Every structure is written in C-alpha cells, then in structure tokens.
Amino acid sequence: xxxxxxxxxxxxxxxxxxxxxxxxxxxxxxxxxxxxxxxxxxxxxxxxxxxxxxxxxxxxxxxxxxxxxxxxxxxxxxxxxxxxxxxxxxxxxxxxxxxxxxxxxxxxxxxxxxxxxxxxxxxxxxxxxxxxxxxxxxxxxxxxxxxxxxxxxxxxxxxxxxxxxxxxxxxxxxxxxxxxxxxxxxxxxxxxxxxxxxxxxxxxxxxxxxxxxxxxxxxxxxxxxxxxxxxxxxxxxxxxxxxxxxx
Ligand code: ADP
Ligand code: MG
Numbered sequence: 001x002x003x004x005x006x007x008x009x010x011x012x013x014x015x016x017x018x019x020x021x022x023x024x025x026x027x028x029x030x031x032x033x034x035x036x037x038x039x040x041x042x043x044x045x046x047x048x049x050x051x052x053x054x055x056x057x058x059x060x061x062x063x064x065x066x067x068x069x070x071x072x073x074x075x076x077x078x079x080x081x082x083x084x085x086x087x088x089x090x091x092x093x094x095x096x097x098x099x100x101x102x103x104x105x106x107x108x109x110x111x112x113x114x115x116x117x118x119x120x121x122x123x124x125x126x127x128x129x130x131x132x133x134x135x136x137x138x139x140x141x142x143x144x145x146x147x148x149x150x151x152x153x154x155x156x157x158x159x160x161x162x163x164x165x166x167x168x169x170x171x172x173x174x175x176x177x178x179x180x181x182x183x184x185x186x187x188x189x190x191x192x193x194x195x196x197x198x199x200x201x202x203x204x205x206x207x208x209x210x211x212x213x214x215x216x217x218x219x220x221x222x223x224x225x226x227x228x229x230x231x232x233x234x235x236x237x238x239x240x241x242x243x244x245x246x247x
Pocket of ligand 2: 048049
C-alpha cells in the first residue's frame, strides 16, 4: 500500500541570530497514493524544508502536512529517506546497512536483503564496506536501505546530485524500476530538469524568497520515457521557460 501526501498552506520561518528567513509561504500541493512527484527549483527555495516536513524531521511549520490522512508529528518507519550523501554506516557491510532499519525474523531479513541486493545490482557487493564503493553503488545501497522496511512513502533529496552524468542516468532508471515495482508514493527533490521529466508524473516548480509553488506540470508520457523524443523536449522547454532559461 502507498499513502497520499497533502500539504495545505504550509509556512516555515527560520529565526537565527536575529534574522528571519521565510523558507516556505503558503505551500499547497498533494501527491496521490503511488504517484511520483518531482520538486524542482533554485537553491534556497525550500525544497529540503518541504521534504523534511513530510518526513517528520521538521515539525515547526504552520498549516497542514498530512500523510495517509494523518497529520505528520514526527519521523516514522513508513517514510524512507535518501539524501545526496549516502549516509551509510562506515562500519557496516552493504547487507548490514540495508537491514539497519528492518524489523523481522532472521529469515525475513535475509530474504529482504537478497531481494534488494538483486534489484539494485549489488549482489557482488553485499559484504563490501561503504568506503570501497563507487558513488553510484553507495547510492544504490542507500536506496535499498530506504526500501527495506517497505516504506509507504519514499522521499529523496537530490539523491544523484553528486554523481556524474552517466551514472546519474543509470540511477534514474534504477529508481524508476523500484518505484514501478513497489508502487511507493515518491517525492524527489532535484535540480535537474531532465531527471524530473524522466521520472515524475507531475513536476512541482518552486520559487525562492519566500519559498512557494510557482507552477505544477503534469507529464503524461508513458514509462519508460524516451529522453530523445519530441514530447520530452517540449516538457523540458516548458520547465526551462519557468526558470527564464529560454525565451
Ligand atoms: P533548498 O533545499 O531548496 O535549497 P532549503 O529548504 O534548504 O532550500 O532552505 C530554504 C531556506 O531556508 C534557505 O534560505 C535556507 O537558508 C533557510 N534554512 C533552511 N534550514 C535552515 C535552518 N535550519 N536555519 C536557518 N535557516 C534555514
Ligand atoms: Mg536542499
């Protein structure tokens, strides 16, 4: 099962050293159960703040954030999170890291780890330690770890931002495979317009100062998407226009 996410008139003000920053102002959007939404916008427009409020890592917002019809009051195991840095435990193997948040019998754990290792093409690295992995491999392990408890919601904050362009495309395909397999509701924060158009059912464009929703674009193209198609180029151009990057 996957859960619907709703944000209604969400605001967040940070106060530090006498300064106030309105990180979010009147942010409203929803993510349907099983939908993939990409959140895109320039640095500082509040993307991470939105994701952290959905994750329950930041509860100091005004307005309403709901997951599965209940207000978010703190972090829960049914929300898997992936960050730009892999955040794997350096002293654990890939298999141990994947099972870090998993609760179940030894047999269930072994089965779940095997399934995710296979899905993320990490079988050969099950007993490797994070320092020996490439950036892409480490992010595959981080995604596998987030998926291990079978989360209802998958939240990704620029997960491929530190990877080279070729690895990034491989990772986008891998993420799409797991999303289509598990039907998880997914919210992906990205700076990358192509990444949003490849993966998302809808793209939410945010603008800064104060952080707000500027535009929502539905991408009604079948999966897997053809990065070289005319329809793809049309969606890319529309998003570029939103950022005044084309005329
Ligand atoms: P994005 O992820 O889109 O780059 P963030 O959500 O991280 O943006 O930040 C939005 C705004 O809120 C920025 O101006 C940032 O400086 C500010 N901000 C975020 N977290 C904090 C914090 N813990 N304390 C003070 N200001 C913060
Ligand atoms: Mg951020």
